[in-house]
Amino acid sequence: MPSDPAADTTHLHQLADNIRREERRVLGFPGNLDFSLENLAPLLGVFFNNLGDPYSPDAANLNAKPYEVAVLEYFAAVAGAQPREVYGYVASSSSEALLHGLATARRMLPAAYVYASDQAHYSIRRACELLGMELVTVASCPNGTMNPEDLRVQALRRRRAGGAIVVATCGTTMLGAVDDITALRAAASAAGEVYVHVDAAGGGLVAAHTHPQPNWSFAHGADSLNVSGHKILGMPVPAGISLVRHELLSETAGGEYIAATDRTLACSRSGLASLLLWARLRSLGRTGMAALVGRCQEVAVYAVDRLERAGADPGLFPGSLTVTLTRPPTWVVGKWHLACAGERAHLVTVGHVTYAAVDEFAADVAAARCELLA
Numbered sequence: 001m002p003s004d005p006a007a008d009t010t011h012l013h014q015l016a017d018n019i020r021r022e023e024r025r026v027l028g029f030p031g032n033l034d035f036s037l038e039n040l041a042p043l044l045g046v047f048f049n050n051l052g053d054p055y056s057p058d059a060a061n062l063n064a065k066p067y068e069v070a071v072l073e074y075f076a077a078v079a080g081a082q083p084r085e086v087y088g089y090v091a092s093s094s095s096e097a098l099l100h101g102l103a104t105a106r107r108m109l110p111a112a113y114v115y116a117s118d119q120a121h122y123s124i125r126r127a128c129e130l131l132g133m134e135l136v137t138v139a140s141c142p143n144g145t146m147n148p149e150d151l152r153v154q155a156l157r158r159r160r161a162g163g164a165i166v167v168a169t170c171g172t173t174m175l176g177a178v179d180d181i182t183a184l185r186a187a188a189s190a191a192g193e194v195y196v197h198v199d200a201a202g203g204g205l206v207a208a209h210t211h212p213q214p215n216w217s218f219a220h221g222a223d224s225l226n227v228s229g230h231k232i233l234g235m236p237v238p239a240g241i242s243l244v245r246h247e248l249l250s251e252t253a254g255g256e257y258i259a260a261t262d263r264t265l266a267c268s269r270s271g272l273a274s275l276l277l278w279a280r281l282r283s284l285g286r287t288g289m290a291a292l293v294g295r296c297q298e299v300a301v302y303a304v305d306r307l308e309r310a311g312a313d314p315g316l317f318p319g320s321l322t323v324t325l326t327r328p329p330t331w332v333v334g335k336w337h338l339a340c341a342g343e344r345a346h347l348v349t350v351g352h353v354t355y356a357a358v359d360e361f362a363a364d365v366a367a368a369r370c371e372l373l374a
């Protein structure tokens with residue numbers, strides 16, 4: 001039976017209110033919760049379907065593709081690509097974009113192994129399983145970056161495979177480390193031809209606004225790259241940006257029925273996500289984005305200072321927003337929505353994380369330490 005719409009609306013509004021109340025204490029995850037797009041609510045009454053390639057017309061013509069293309073141009077420039085050097089599309093998340101990058105890599109080097117560090121995101125393993133690619137785990141350095149020397153040894157051992165596919169990470173999940181793709185490409189060349197994909201889900205927008213920039217982008221030799229739309233930028237829905245150097249793409253495959261070329265991994269894609277990305281980027285502008293990242297970096301440095309005073313042994317990869325600390329007791333982890341791995345925990349100082357919240361968090365960490373010592 002149909003339910004009472006008013007009751008359901010009240011229920012869903014309560015759900016949203018409950019989440020909103022928690023927002024300022026969500027420290028452990030890289031999604032910026034500081035955005036407000038309520039003025040775009042009327043878009044929810046319209047079906048925006050970006051069928052097939054963003055650059056291609058489609059038969060249905062109910063799309064928001066010009067806005068998607070504008071978003072892609074922004075991200076391509078941020079990722080150091082020349083105009084028209086890369087093809088891109090707005091995927092459902094970085095994990096899909098990563099799958100797209102690895103599928104492209106496999107077409108270029110069909111027999112090559114995939115090399116990723118022990119700090120890489122789990123979605124790389126899943127992509128390799130789906131694509132039937134063999135994953136080699138490379139050791140990391142204490143600071144969380146992939147160890148180029150171990151990559152060289154591993155690649156040399158497998159040089160008969162015909163090349164190497166390296167998945168570098170720009171902003172590792174637990175330590176915020178940024179792999180140096182120039183060094184990794186040189187190391188992997190022990191196996192022959194090298195393809196470099198950069199998983200810049202969380203760290204791409206940060207690296208792009210760090211001076212000097214680390215070696216992470218197309219300007220430093222990347223072949224493909226993914227960035228999440230919902231992390232640093234902040235979005236009400238997940239989105240991932242896939243960027244691939246043009247010459248690596250397959251011939252224009254397409255769906256006859258949609259009358260569009262389609263080199264994406266979908267068919268129907270969210271036009272709404274592209275419109276929301278466009279709106280977020282327009283409202284910030286380039287200067288606003290740089291200021292946002294700069295402030296987040298300052299909050300990270302501030303958090304390190306506060307946590308040092310609280311005796312929590314903090315760590316921070318230079319320029320990163322990920323501050324690690326000794327894992328506090330469960331009540332602190334729960335209250336502040338921390339992410340933990342083994343004996344360490346971390347917070348990510350994205351846009352909604354205030355100085356005041358850091359102060360309160362550090363006070364809780366110090367209080368918990370006193371409890372333990374008492």
Ligand SMILES: *Cc1c(COP(=O)(O)O)cnc(C)c1O
Pocket residue numbers: 030093094095096121123169170171172173199200201202203228238239240
């Ligand atoms: C968040 C993240 C992912 C996954 O991205 P989604 O957009 O959530 O699919 C992959 N890799 C890294 C390094 C990440 O930080």
